[in-house]
Amino acid sequence: MLTPEESQLLTLTGPGTPGGDLWRRFWVPAMLPGELPEPDCPPVRLRLLGEDLIAFRDTSGQMGLVANNCPHRGASLFFGRNEEHGLRCVYHGWKFDLTGACIDMPNEPAESNFKSKVHITAYPCREAGGMIWAYLGPKESAPPLPDLEFNLVDEPHRFVSKIQVECNWLQALEGDIDNSHAPFVHGRIGGTPDMPFMERVRIGGGIGLPNENRNPLSRYFPFDTAPRGYVHDIDGGITMGWRRNTDIPDTYFWQVNHWLMPSFALIASTPGTTIQCNARVPRDDTTSWFFRIRWNAFEPLSQVELDAFKAGGGLFPKLIPGTFRPVENMENDYQIDRKAQREWSVTGIQSVTQQDRAVTETMGPIYDRTKEHLGTSDVAIIQMRRRMMRETRALMEGHEPAAPNLPDAYRIRPVAVLLDPQTNFLTGAMEHIKPALK
Ligand code: FES
Ligand SMILES: [Fe+2]
Numbered sequence: 001m002l003t004p005e006e007s008q009l010l011t012l013t014g015p016g017t018p019g020g021d022l023w024r025r026f027w028v029p030a031m032l033p034g035e036l037p038e039p040d041c042p043p044v045r046l047r048l049l050g051e052d053l054i055a056f057r058d059t060s061g062q063m064g065l066v067a068n069n070c071p072h073r074g075a076s077l078f079f080g081r082n083e084e085h086g087l088r089c090v091y092h093g094w095k096f097d098l099t100g101a102c103i104d105m106p107n108e109p110a111e112s113n114f115k116s117k118v119h120i121t122a123y124p125c126r127e128a129g130g131m132i133w134a135y136l137g138p139k140e141s142a143p144p145l146p147d148l149e150f151n152l153v154d155e156p157h158r159f160v161s162k163i164q165v166e167c168n169w170l171q172a173l174e175g176d177i178d179n180s181h182a183p184f185v186h187g188r189i190g191g192t193p194d195m196p197f198m199e200r201v202r203i204g205g206g207i208g209l210p211n212e213n214r215n216p217l218s219r220y221f222p223f224d225t226a227p228r229g230y231v232h233d234i235d236g237g238i239t240m241g242w243r244r245n246t247d248i249p250d251t252y253f254w255q256v257n258h259w260l261m262p263s264f265a266l267i268a269s270t271p272g273t274t275i276q277c278n279a280r281v282p283r284d285d286t287t288s289w290f291f292r293i294r295w296n297a298f299e300p301l302s303q304v305e306l307d308a309f310k311a312g313g314g315l316f317p318k319l320i321p322g323t324f325r326p327v328e329n330m331e332n333d334y335q336i337d338r339k340a341q342r343e344w345s346v347t348g349i350q351s352v353t354q355q356d357r358a359v360t361e362t363m364g365p366i367y368d369r370t371k372e373h374l375g376t377s378d379v380a381i382i383q384m385r386r387r388m389m390r391e392t393r394a395l396m397e398g399h400e401p402a403a404p405n406l407p408d409a410y411r412i413r414p415v416a417v418l419l420d421p422q423t424n425f426l427t428g429a430m431e432h433i434k435p436a437l438k
Contacts, residue, residue: 002369002385009392010385011168011366013282014050022392023049024137025404026262027145028281029291030125031055031132032162036063040082049136050284054078055125056098059085064098065134067121071102077120096120130160131291141400146236146410148264149435150277150293156300159309160293163317164324165357168366169263169280169288175360176265176278177384179229179242179255180377183222185355187346220246220253220418227255229379230425235402236260236409238387239433240380241425250420256429257414259384261391261403268414272298274305275414286365289324292353297413297436317354326354334358411435 002010013020028048035044036057043056045068052068054077066087068076075091082088086103088095094115095104100122105115124142126133129151135142145151150158165172175181224244232239237260244253258266263280279291294301294309301309317326328335334349334357341348349355374382391401403409415432419425426433 001372001374004370006385006389007366007369010388011170012285013169014285018392018396019388020049022388022395022401023262023282024135025141025143025395025401026137027126027133027135027143027404028262029129029131029279029289030065030134030281032160033127033130033132036132043078043080043082043087045078047283047287048134048289049282051136053123054080054087055132056080056082056087058082058087058098062098063125063127063132065123065125065136066096066100070094071118071120094118096122098122098124129293130155130158131293143404144407146260146264146404147407147435148260148277148410149297149413150295153295153297154300157297158293158295159301159306160291161309162292162324163290163319163326163353164283165280165288165290165361166286166325166330166365167288167361167363168285169282171360171363171367172288172290173259173263173265173278173280173384174381175356176267176280177240177257177259177380178378179227179240179257179380180225181359183225185347185359186352187222189344189346220244223247223253226377229377231380231383232426233383233387234258234409234412235406236412237264237403238380238383239412239426241429243425246418248418251418252421253416254419254425254429255414255416256425256433258412259380260410260412261401262388264410266412266414268416274301317351326357328354329357330361 009018013023030048031046036055039057039059039061041057043054046053046055046065053065054068055063055065057063066077070077070089070091072089072092072094075089077087077089079090080087081090086095086097093106094102097103100119102115102118108114123134123136126145128145129148133145223246227242227244230241237258240257242255246253255268257268265278267276269275274294274296277293281289283289317328319325320327328350334354337348347355347358349358395401413433413435415429417429417432419428
C-alpha cells in the first residue's frame with residue numbers, strides 16, 4: 001500500500017514532476033523506425049512523458065523530436081513541410097532544424113535577426129535495438145544509450161512490436177515483474193503440465209510456434225502456483241529469482257528475471273533460446289507505450305519465429321488501422337468469450353497481451369494504491385517501488401541517478417534453469433546471466 005504522496009511520486013511523469021524529472025535522465029524507447037521510414041518523410045505526432053511532440057527525419061536521415069506547437073503563434077507542426085534539413089510551419093513559414101534552431105523566417109524583413117532569437121523545444125533521438133530512442137532530459141547531461149543486449153545484436157536476431165496501453169506505466173510494469181499471475185490470468189482450465197505452455201495459456205489463435213520452438217522449461221510453471229521470490233538490488237535495478245517446486249526429486253525450477261530502470265522487464269527463457277524484454281514508457285499519466293522486444297544473441301531468429309511474431313504470435317493483438325491501439329480493448333471487454341471461460345480458459349480472453357491488458361487497464365487509469373493489499377508474491381513490486389522512490393527523492397535533493405551513466409549495468413540476461421536445493425540461484429544461474437555478447 002502506498003500513501004497518496006508516494007503514489008504521485010511514482011506515477012506522475014509530466015514536465016516538472018519529480019517522477020518526470022527522474023524519467024528524463026534516461027533514454028526511452030519512443031517509436032519504431034518504420035514510423036519515420038525515410039529522409040524528409042511526413043512528420044509524426046508523438047505523445048511522450050505527457051509532452052505533445054512531432055517526430056521527423058530530416059534530409060540527412062537523422063531523427064529528432066520538436067514541440068507540437070510552433071513558437072510563433074502555436075500552429076501544429078504536424079502539418080509542417082519536411083524539407084531540406086528542417087520542418088517548415090505551414091502557417092507563416094518559420095522553419096526549424098533538429099536542434100530546435102529557427103533557420104528561416106520568411107514573413108519577417110530580410111534584415112531582421114529575429115530568427116536567431118527563436119528556438120523550439122527539441123529533443124535528440126537515436127536508433128538502436130530496432131527502436132527509435134528519445135532523450136527528454138537536460139541537454140548538458142545526455143547519457144549514453146544503455147547496453148541492453150538487444151541494442152547490441154544484429155537486426156536479424158531481433159523482433160520488436162509496439163502498442164498503446166490504456167493505463168499508467170507503473171501498473172503495466174508491475175504486471176511484468178509479477179511472476180505469480182501467469183498460471184492464473186494466462187491459465188487454461190484442465191491444462192496439463194506436459195501440454196506446451198502456449199497451448200495451456202492461449203485460447204484460439206495462439207502463438208503459432210511448433211512445440212520444438214517453445215520454451216521447454218515452461219512446463220514447470222503449473223507445478224507450483226506460489227513461487228518464492230528472492231530479490232536483489234543491482235546497479236541498474238533489481239534481479240528477481242522465482243523458485244518453483246517441480247516433479248523432479250531435489251530439483252527447483254528457477255526463473256531469474258530483471259527489472260532495469262526505469263521500466264525494462266527482462267523475462268527468462270531456456271538458455272540459448274529467444275528471450276524477451278517488455279519496455280513500458282509513459283505516453284502521459286493515463287496511457288503508456290508498450291514495446292516488446294524478442295531477441296536471440298546466439299543465432300538469428302528462425303523464419304518460424306519471425307512469421308509467428310509478425311502475425312501477432314498470439315501475444316500481440318490486431319491494431320486499429322493507423323493507430324497503435326488494439327482492436328480488442330476496454331470498450332468491447334477485450335472480446336471476452338464467456339463460453340470459453342466456462343469450459344476451459346481462465347479469462348475467456350484471446351491471447352496473453354489482451355489478458356494482461358484486461359486486468360491492468362481495468363484497475364483504472366491510475367490505480368489507487370491506497371486500497372491494495374500486497375502479499376509475499378508482490379516482493380519484487382515492493383522492491384522496485386522503493387528503488388524508484390529512493391532515486392526520485394535523491395534527485396529532488398540534487399543527487400543524479402547513477403544508472404543512466406552505467407551502460408554496462410544493462411548488460412544482463414534473464415534465464416530459466418533447474419537447480420538442486422543446495423545451490424544459490426545467483427550462483428547457479430550466473431554463467432547464463434552474464435551477457436552473451438562481450
Ligand atoms: S505559427 Fe508557425 S510560423 Fe506562424
Ligand atoms: Fe502476464
